Amino acid sequence: xxxIKIPIGMLFTIFGIxxxxxxxxxxxxxxxxxxxxxxxxxxxxxxxxxxxxxxMLILAR
Amino acid sequence: xPNLLTLGLIDYLIIIIYFVFVxxxxxxxxxxxxxxxxFLEAGRSxxxxxxxxxxxxxxxxxxxxxxxxASGAQYGMATTHFYWIGAIPAMIFLALFMMPFYYGxxxxxxxxxxxxxxxxxxxxxxxxxxxxxxxxxxxxxxxxLAALMEKLLHWPFDVSVLVSAGIVLAxxxxxxxxxxxxxxxVQFFIIVIGLFPLxxxxxxxxxxxxxxxxxxxxxxxxxxxxxxxxxxxxxxSGSAASNPMxxxxxxxxxxxxxxxxxxxWCTNFLxxxxxxxxxxxxxxxxxxLIGALPKIFIPFLVIVPGMAAMxxxxxxTLSLEMMPDGTPNYNSVITSMLSHYYPSGILGLGLTALxxxxxxxxxxxxxxxxxxxxxxxxxxxxxPGQNDNHYLKVGQIATIFGVVLSIGAAYLAxxxxxxxxxxxxxxxxxxAPLFAVMFLGMFWKRATGNAAxxxxxxxxxxxxxxxxxxxxxGADPAAVIKGGWISVVHTYPSGMAQSFWTAIIAWTSxxxxxxxxxxxxxxxxxxxxxxxxxxxxxxxxxxxDDKWWNRPIVLALIVGALTLVLxxxxx
Numbered sequence: 001x002x003x004i005k006i007p008i009g010m011l012f013t014i015f016g017i018x019x020x021x022x023x024x025x026x027x028x029x030x031x032x033x034x035x036x037x038x039x040x041x042x043x044x045x046x047x048x049x050x051x052x053x054x055x056m057l058i059l060a061r
Numbered sequence: 062x063p064n065l066l067t068l069g070l071i072d073y074l075i076i077i078i079y080f081v082f083v084x085x086x087x088x089x090x091x092x093x094x095x096x097x098x099x100f101l102e103a104g105r106s107x108x109x110x111x112x113x114x115x116x117x118x119x120x121x122x123x124x125x126x127x128x129x130x131a132s133g134a135q136y137g138m139a140t141t142h143f144y145w146i147g148a149i150p151a152m153i154f155l156a157l158f159m160m161p162f163y164y165g166x167x168x169x170x171x172x173x174x175x176x177x178x179x180x181x182x183x184x185x186x187x188x189x190x191x192x193x194x195x196x197x198x199x200x201x202x203x204x205x206l207a208a209l210m211e212k213l214l215h216w217p218f219d220v221s222v223l224v225s226a227g228i229v230l231a232x233x234x235x236x237x238x239x240x241x242x243x244x245x246x247v248q249f250f251i252i253v254i255g256l257f258p259l260x261x262x263x264x265x266x267x268x269x270x271x272x273x274x275x276x277x278x279x280x281x282x283x284x285x286x287x288x289x290x291x292x293x294x295x296x297x298s299g300s301a302a303s304n305p306m307x308x309x310x311x312x313x314x315x316x317x318x319x320x321x322x323x324x325x326w327c328t329n330f331l332x333x334x335x336x337x338x339x340x341x342x343x344x345x346x347x348x349x350l351i352g353a354l355p356k357i358f359i360p361f362l363v364i365v366p367g368m369a370a371m372x373x374x375x376x377x378t379l380s381l382e383m384m385p386d387g388t389p390n391y392n393s394v395i396t397s398m399l400s401h402y403y404p405s406g407i408l409g410l411g412l413t414a415l416x417x418x419x420x421x422x423x424x425x426x427x428x429x430x431x432x433x434x435x436x437x438x439x440x441x442x443x444x445p446g447q448n449d450n451h452y453l454k455v456g457q458i459a460t461i462f463g464v465v466l467s468i469g470a471a472y473l474a475x476x477x478x479x480x481x482x483x484x485x486x487x488x489x490x491x492x493a494p495l496f497a498v499m500f501l502g503m504f505w506k507r508a509t510g511n512a513a514x515x516x517x518x519x520x521x522x523x524x525x526x527x528x529x530x531x532x533x534x535g536a537d538p539a540a541v542i543k544g545g546w547i548s549v550v551h552t553y554p555s556g557m558a559q560s561f562w563t564a565i566i567a568w569t570s571x572x573x574x575x576x577x578x579x580x581x582x583x584x585x586x587x588x589x590x591x592x593x594x595x596x597x598x599x600x601x602x603x604x605x606d607d608k609w610w611n612r613p614i615v616l617a618l619i620v621g622a623l624t625l626v627l628x629x630x631x632x
Binding site: 002004007008010011012014015018019022023026032033035036037039041042045046048049052 | 071074075078079082085086089090093111239243246247250251254257258262265266401402403404405406407410
């Protein structure tokens, strides 16, 4: 009876929110993102995970 | 010595949330575990997309993520042979020709199919060998995870072993095979999203695809190969000496592409079990094909970062860990890159992806072990004829037992550093003759049980003799694991070439002896008993229910065409 889209959607939404918020909070710290070639990898991956997570939850509505 | 990785609070938060979720999935499934079929076979109730992703995720363990990145750095684009010739054709064959027998025969495991098709002793031989191999493989995953965490984060080895074992035990004990499969689907998505930024960042740093190719051309020339040796698949496979893998085209096609690949994908119960958990014959046949679609593109996720690491290391942009003998430690490629490119936050996700890959390998092996132990060993030889509730309890106890044995195997691996080589050697010796026997059993109704049993044993014996008489270039015969422990009559250009040829010898001898012995032994099975088990005695499946574009044959054509196109592009 378990619809696996629900835990995937929830997990990705939670990770997406955490990484997006963290990416926004650290976005002014240029030194922090020097490692990732000045690309705010937390923000963009966070946004992608958030969209994917919500999409999975919509599929499981 | 400082940690190679420094985790922040957010990284720990991501890892802990992931662990809570995987155990939560097991907990959510606990109330459905009311029979041995539900616990050990997932009730044969799962949709094709779930079993398809689990099929590929169960194989996306530590060996794949760490090992294929290492091979990408060491051998370049030729590593994709392990996917486009060494996996996809076998997955198509399994889907179209073998799943109808596995699923349609109602066998609950691969060893049980061997019993139905051949006899009890062939089943027993396979069940015991498989149970031992799964426990060893699970223990090696556990050891590799603990050793990596000890090196990267200075987490104590014992703590890593016990925590990873505890988490895998929790979700496989609570939710059985369903929990392992559902978690493998989650792990698949986590591994892809956790490693994808590494592909993007490493390629960007290497100057894009063409920049990486230019640098790798120089790397190849510096090592005495032609310029394209690191960036082309087939162009340099004319002879073993002209490519960094040290294997010629025949060894690649016959050894890897046919014997080892078909031996693994078509007979290994660990992956076949995922397809057998599907909710219909059509879903079971589509499972390997749905798994094949992401499998085609996984080289871009794990091999390309390895190639980029090699290019960056040669330019001095990235420093790879060195071995005591001065050669790069290729197994540290992924972790070196995580440390180099990932800031806190995404680092937690990348590390979670690595942990997920280790744990999917462990759980896959444990869930295959408890099924084979319960059905093929306990129910067959120890206590037959009990009620279903008894076998459900045995399956649950076997899960605990399997995890405890895996912990023992992890400490054994710590004791003997080359146990991974040992397991790989055993796999190539056992899987190749098993595929020969299975193939003859499914497609030749004359093949007899006694011939299969002896063909299997002789195939394994011939593989051992071949291993004992050959050695890879530069290996020490005193290190028994590398071969040459009888006498050295032939030296292979690489360990990979020796492994491929061991498999070819094992498959050929098992085939020849099974065919030969069939003509001098009596067929004990009637045509009625072999119905549904042998190709010529089984009605053809007509996929009427699916739309034309959703039929296994159409999916197989799409998968085959995609693989062919990519092989031509990177020829």
